[in-house]
Amino acid sequence: MRDWSLAFLAGMGSAVLLAGALYFELVMGLLPCELCLWQRWPHGAAVALGVLVWAAPLAPVFLAGAAAAATSGVIGVYHTGVERGWFEGPAACSGGIDVGRLSAEELLDRILAAPVVRCDEVPWEMLGLSMASWNAVASFGLAGLWLVAMRRR
Numbered sequence: 001m002r003d004w005s006l007a008f009l010a011g012m013g014s015a016v017l018l019a020g021a022l023y024f025e026l027v028m029g030l031l032p033c034e035l036c037l038w039q040r041w042p043h044g045a046a047v048a049l050g051v052l053v054w055a056a057p058l059a060p061v062f063l064a065g066a067a068a069a070a071t072s073g074v075i076g077v078y079h080t081g082v083e084r085g086w087f088e089g090p091a092a093c094s095g096g097i098d099v100g101r102l103s104a105e106e107l108l109d110r111i112l113a114a115p116v117v118r119c120d121e122v123p124w125e126m127l128g129l130s131m132a133s134w135n136a137v138a139s140f141g142l143a144g145l146w147l148v149a150m151r152r153r
Contacts, residue, residue: 004057006149007065011050013142014043014069017135024131030124033117034093035079039135042072046142053149062150069143076136083122083130093119 021040024030032040046068053061082089117123122130129137 004053007053007062008050010142010145011047014046018043031117033119035119039072039075042068066143066146069139073136073139076132079132082120089119
């Protein structure tokens with residue numbers, strides 16, 4: 001097995017996770033919240049690094065891929081905590097807006113501009129874990145695969 005093939009596989013794992021997220025969004029109609037979108041960006045970077053490692057199987061590329069996957073995992077853990085009430089989520093998607101000092105016009109503007117999808121609600125779960133939780137598990141697994149690939153090179 002070539003030194004880049006496991007890393008390429010890890011990058012494609014991130015592509016599969018992104019495809020799954022798009023499937024849930026576009027086919028199943030589960031719109032993403034702000035934290036869901038945050039989890040996608042590091043996977044996009046990992047996909048690009050998975051392709052780059054083909055041409056440049058250098059340690060920094062492997063480390064960057066592992067860091068990208070782990071970053072999505074960390075955001076997934078945070079999102080899980082927001083869903084379960086362990087952490088306070090961003091005010092933009094968890095409803096934590098202090099309305100006491102707003103005029104009626106400002107309040108109406110905030111209501112009309114508020115996102116439809118809340119970060120602190122679980123729209124889908126399997127085996128007791130939300131989509132954010134599954135993303136965290138898979139992301140940390142992919143980060144580990146990046147590191148194993150680096151070690152084998």
